[in-house]
Amino acid sequence: xxxxxxxxxxxxxxxxxxxxxxxxxxxxxxxxxxxxxxxxxxxxxxxxxxxxxxxxxxxxxxxxxxxxxxxxxxxxxxxxxxxxxxxxxxxxxxxxxxxxxxxxxxxxxxxxxxxxx
Amino acid sequence: xxxxxxxxxxxxxxxxxxxxxxxxxxxxxxxxxxxxxxxxxxxxxxxxxxxxxxxxxxxxxxxxxxxxxxxxxxxxxxxxxxxxxxxxxxxxxxxxxxxxxxxxxxxxxxx
Numbered sequence: 001x002x003x004x005x006x007x008x009x010x011x012x013x014x015x016x017x018x019x020x021x022x023x024x025x026x027x028x029x030x031x032x033x034x035x036x037x038x039x040x041x042x043x044x045x046x047x048x049x050x051x052x053x054x055x056x057x058x059x060x061x062x063x064x065x066x067x068x069x070x071x072x073x074x075x076x077x078x079x080x081x082x083x084x085x086x087x088x089x090x091x092x093x094x095x096x097x098x099x100x101x102x103x104x105x106x107x108x109x110x111x112x113x114x115x116x117x
Numbered sequence: 118x119x120x121x122x123x124x125x126x127x128x129x130x131x132x133x134x135x136x137x138x139x140x141x142x143x144x145x146x147x148x149x150x151x152x153x154x155x156x157x158x159x160x161x162x163x164x165x166x167x168x169x170x171x172x173x174x175x176x177x178x179x180x181x182x183x184x185x186x187x188x189x190x191x192x193x194x195x196x197x198x199x200x201x202x203x204x205x206x207x208x209x210x211x212x213x214x215x216x217x218x219x220x221x222x223x224x225x226x227x228x
Binding site: 032034042043044046049091093095097099104105106107108109110111 | 148149151153159160161162163166205209213214215216218219220221
Protein backbone atom coordinates (compact mmCIF):
# COMPACT_ATOMS: atom_id res chain seq x y z
CA UNK A 1 0.00 0.00 0.00
CA UNK A 2 0.85 3.66 -0.26
CA UNK A 3 3.01 5.27 2.41
CA UNK A 4 2.01 8.24 4.52
CA UNK A 5 4.36 9.78 7.04
CA UNK A 6 3.69 12.05 9.99
CA UNK A 7 6.02 14.22 11.99
CA UNK A 8 6.55 14.42 14.87
CA UNK A 9 5.46 11.05 16.23
CA UNK A 10 5.24 12.38 19.75
CA UNK A 11 5.18 15.87 21.19
CA UNK A 12 4.87 17.28 24.68
CA UNK A 13 4.15 20.96 25.03
CA UNK A 14 3.10 23.50 27.62
CA UNK A 15 -0.42 24.83 27.79
CA UNK A 16 -0.88 27.89 25.59
CA UNK A 17 1.72 26.98 22.98
CA UNK A 18 1.10 25.94 19.38
CA UNK A 19 2.08 22.66 17.81
CA UNK A 20 2.41 21.88 14.11
CA UNK A 21 2.00 18.35 12.76
CA UNK A 22 3.04 17.44 9.23
CA UNK A 23 1.48 14.76 7.06
CA UNK A 24 3.15 13.64 3.85
CA UNK A 25 2.20 11.17 1.14
CA UNK A 26 5.51 9.67 0.11
CA UNK A 27 4.81 7.74 -3.06
CA UNK A 28 1.59 9.16 -4.43
CA UNK A 29 -0.16 12.47 -4.88
CA UNK A 30 -3.00 13.04 -2.47
CA UNK A 31 -5.59 15.53 -3.60
CA UNK A 32 -7.42 14.96 -0.36
CA UNK A 33 -6.08 14.46 3.13
CA UNK A 34 -8.04 13.92 6.31
CA UNK A 35 -7.26 14.70 9.93
CA UNK A 36 -8.58 12.53 12.73
CA UNK A 37 -8.35 12.55 16.48
CA UNK A 38 -8.59 9.49 18.65
CA UNK A 39 -9.05 9.42 22.40
CA UNK A 40 -8.18 6.29 24.40
CA UNK A 41 -10.48 3.33 23.76
CA UNK A 42 -12.53 5.30 21.25
CA UNK A 43 -12.78 5.13 17.49
CA UNK A 44 -11.35 7.73 15.15
CA UNK A 45 -13.15 11.03 14.94
CA UNK A 46 -12.84 12.98 11.71
CA UNK A 47 -11.83 16.57 12.36
CA UNK A 48 -11.47 18.00 8.88
CA UNK A 49 -11.02 17.29 5.20
CA UNK A 50 -8.16 19.02 3.46
CA UNK A 51 -8.04 19.55 -0.28
CA UNK A 52 -4.93 20.78 -2.03
CA UNK A 53 -5.11 24.47 -2.79
CA UNK A 54 -8.37 25.16 -1.02
CA UNK A 55 -9.68 25.76 2.47
CA UNK A 56 -10.23 22.80 4.72
CA UNK A 57 -13.72 21.62 5.55
CA UNK A 58 -14.23 21.13 9.27
CA UNK A 59 -16.62 18.72 10.94
CA UNK A 60 -19.28 20.03 13.23
CA UNK A 61 -17.91 20.98 16.62
CA UNK A 62 -14.31 21.35 15.47
CA UNK A 63 -12.97 24.90 15.88
CA UNK A 64 -11.31 25.99 12.66
CA UNK A 65 -9.44 28.81 14.37
CA UNK A 66 -7.95 26.41 16.87
CA UNK A 67 -7.04 23.66 14.45
CA UNK A 68 -5.42 25.32 11.45
CA UNK A 69 -5.01 23.16 8.39
CA UNK A 70 -2.89 23.92 5.37
CA UNK A 71 -2.66 21.72 2.28
CA UNK A 72 -0.13 23.56 0.18
CA UNK A 73 0.91 20.74 -2.11
CA UNK A 74 -0.28 17.37 -3.33
CA UNK A 75 1.99 15.62 -0.87
CA UNK A 76 1.87 17.77 2.28
CA UNK A 77 -0.79 18.84 4.72
CA UNK A 78 -0.17 20.42 8.11
CA UNK A 79 -2.32 20.66 11.22
CA UNK A 80 -1.49 23.36 13.75
CA UNK A 81 -3.04 23.12 17.18
CA UNK A 82 -3.07 26.69 18.43
CA UNK A 83 -3.07 27.66 22.09
CA UNK A 84 -3.09 24.04 23.12
CA UNK A 85 -4.75 22.99 26.37
CA UNK A 86 -4.62 19.71 28.28
CA UNK A 87 -7.97 18.64 26.81
CA UNK A 88 -6.33 18.75 23.36
CA UNK A 89 -4.06 15.88 24.40
CA UNK A 90 -4.88 13.08 22.01
CA UNK A 91 -3.65 10.87 19.20
CA UNK A 92 -3.81 12.83 15.93
CA UNK A 93 -3.79 10.81 12.74
CA UNK A 94 -3.81 11.95 9.15
CA UNK A 95 -4.84 9.96 6.13
CA UNK A 96 -4.37 10.53 2.45
CA UNK A 97 -6.70 9.47 -0.29
CA UNK A 98 -5.20 7.86 -3.33
CA UNK A 99 -7.80 8.58 -5.97
CA UNK A 100 -5.80 7.21 -8.88
CA UNK A 101 -7.36 4.29 -10.67
CA UNK A 102 -10.83 5.22 -9.49
CA UNK A 103 -10.49 3.72 -6.04
CA UNK A 104 -11.01 5.56 -2.77
CA UNK A 105 -8.59 3.92 -0.45
CA UNK A 106 -7.27 5.99 2.39
CA UNK A 107 -3.91 5.31 3.90
CA UNK A 108 -3.07 6.45 7.38
CA UNK A 109 0.03 8.03 8.76
CA UNK A 110 1.55 6.57 11.93
CA UNK A 111 -0.04 9.23 14.11
CA UNK A 112 1.18 11.94 16.45
CA UNK A 113 0.65 11.64 20.15
CA UNK A 114 0.19 15.08 21.65
CA UNK A 115 0.46 15.69 25.37
CA UNK A 116 -0.30 19.16 26.66
CA UNK A 117 0.92 19.85 30.17
CA UNK B 118 -25.48 10.79 9.40
CA UNK B 119 -23.87 7.60 8.22
CA UNK B 120 -23.87 4.87 10.83
CA UNK B 121 -21.63 1.88 10.90
CA UNK B 122 -22.24 -0.81 13.48
CA UNK B 123 -19.91 -3.63 14.36
CA UNK B 124 -20.51 -6.70 16.47
CA UNK B 125 -19.55 -5.98 20.01
CA UNK B 126 -16.38 -7.50 21.33
CA UNK B 127 -14.09 -8.44 22.60
CA UNK B 128 -13.77 -11.56 20.50
CA UNK B 129 -11.47 -14.27 21.78
CA UNK B 130 -10.49 -17.16 19.53
CA UNK B 131 -7.92 -19.93 19.88
CA UNK B 132 -4.91 -19.95 17.62
CA UNK B 133 -5.69 -21.59 14.30
CA UNK B 134 -9.43 -20.90 14.51
CA UNK B 135 -11.54 -18.62 12.32
CA UNK B 136 -12.38 -15.15 13.61
CA UNK B 137 -15.60 -13.73 12.18
CA UNK B 138 -16.28 -10.00 12.25
CA UNK B 139 -19.54 -8.39 11.19
CA UNK B 140 -20.50 -4.89 10.17
CA UNK B 141 -23.71 -3.21 9.04
CA UNK B 142 -24.14 0.25 7.60
CA UNK B 143 -27.09 2.56 7.27
CA UNK B 144 -26.27 4.62 4.17
CA UNK B 145 -27.45 2.85 1.04
CA UNK B 146 -25.30 5.25 -0.96
CA UNK B 147 -22.15 3.68 0.43
CA UNK B 148 -19.95 2.43 -2.36
CA UNK B 149 -16.61 1.45 -0.88
CA UNK B 150 -15.98 -0.74 2.12
CA UNK B 151 -12.83 -1.27 4.10
CA UNK B 152 -11.42 -3.21 6.98
CA UNK B 153 -8.62 -1.66 8.97
CA UNK B 154 -6.52 -3.28 11.66
CA UNK B 155 -5.33 -1.15 14.55
CA UNK B 156 -2.82 -2.33 17.08
CA UNK B 157 -2.83 -0.65 20.47
CA UNK B 158 -1.14 2.74 20.30
CA UNK B 159 -0.77 2.60 16.53
CA UNK B 160 -2.68 4.05 13.60
CA UNK B 161 -5.07 1.98 11.44
CA UNK B 162 -3.66 -0.20 8.69
CA UNK B 163 -5.73 -1.05 5.64
CA UNK B 164 -6.06 -4.80 5.27
CA UNK B 165 -9.01 -5.24 2.92
CA UNK B 166 -11.11 -3.19 0.54
CA UNK B 167 -14.21 -4.43 -1.25
CA UNK B 168 -16.43 -2.66 -3.74
CA UNK B 169 -18.83 -5.21 -5.22
CA UNK B 170 -21.10 -7.90 -3.85
CA UNK B 171 -19.55 -11.23 -3.08
CA UNK B 172 -16.35 -12.46 -1.56
CA UNK B 173 -12.83 -11.14 -1.81
CA UNK B 174 -9.93 -13.17 -0.52
CA UNK B 175 -6.44 -11.99 0.33
CA UNK B 176 -4.26 -14.51 2.08
CA UNK B 177 -5.93 -15.50 5.34
CA UNK B 178 -8.48 -12.70 5.07
CA UNK B 179 -11.82 -12.90 3.30
CA UNK B 180 -14.19 -9.97 3.04
CA UNK B 181 -17.83 -10.47 2.14
CA UNK B 182 -20.18 -7.76 0.94
CA UNK B 183 -23.95 -7.85 0.58
CA UNK B 184 -25.24 -4.44 -0.44
CA UNK B 185 -28.90 -5.53 -0.38
CA UNK B 186 -28.53 -6.42 3.29
CA UNK B 187 -26.12 -3.54 3.93
CA UNK B 188 -23.73 -5.97 5.47
CA UNK B 189 -20.00 -6.52 5.23
CA UNK B 190 -17.94 -9.09 7.07
CA UNK B 191 -14.35 -10.14 7.56
CA UNK B 192 -13.13 -13.66 8.17
CA UNK B 193 -9.67 -14.33 9.49
CA UNK B 194 -8.64 -17.93 8.89
CA UNK B 195 -5.92 -19.74 10.81
CA UNK B 196 -5.84 -16.94 13.37
CA UNK B 197 -2.44 -16.10 14.80
CA UNK B 198 -1.52 -14.25 18.00
CA UNK B 199 -0.24 -11.44 15.77
CA UNK B 200 -3.82 -10.94 14.57
CA UNK B 201 -4.75 -9.71 18.04
CA UNK B 202 -5.87 -6.12 17.42
CA UNK B 203 -8.91 -3.93 16.99
CA UNK B 204 -10.58 -4.26 13.60
CA UNK B 205 -12.38 -1.25 12.21
CA UNK B 206 -15.05 -1.42 9.57
CA UNK B 207 -15.27 1.71 7.43
CA UNK B 208 -17.48 2.80 4.55
CA UNK B 209 -17.37 5.64 2.05
CA UNK B 210 -20.13 7.18 0.01
CA UNK B 211 -19.13 8.75 -3.26
CA UNK B 212 -20.67 12.03 -2.18
CA UNK B 213 -17.84 13.14 0.03
CA UNK B 214 -15.15 10.44 0.20
CA UNK B 215 -15.28 10.56 3.98
CA UNK B 216 -14.70 7.38 5.90
CA UNK B 217 -17.31 6.48 8.46
CA UNK B 218 -15.93 4.10 11.05
CA UNK B 219 -17.54 1.56 13.27
CA UNK B 220 -16.54 1.47 16.91
CA UNK B 221 -14.23 -1.47 16.25
CA UNK B 222 -14.10 -5.06 17.43
CA UNK B 223 -11.16 -6.13 19.55
CA UNK B 224 -9.90 -9.59 18.69
CA UNK B 225 -7.66 -11.63 20.96
CA UNK B 226 -6.08 -14.80 19.61
CA UNK B 227 -5.13 -17.20 22.39
CA UNK B 228 -1.94 -19.17 21.86
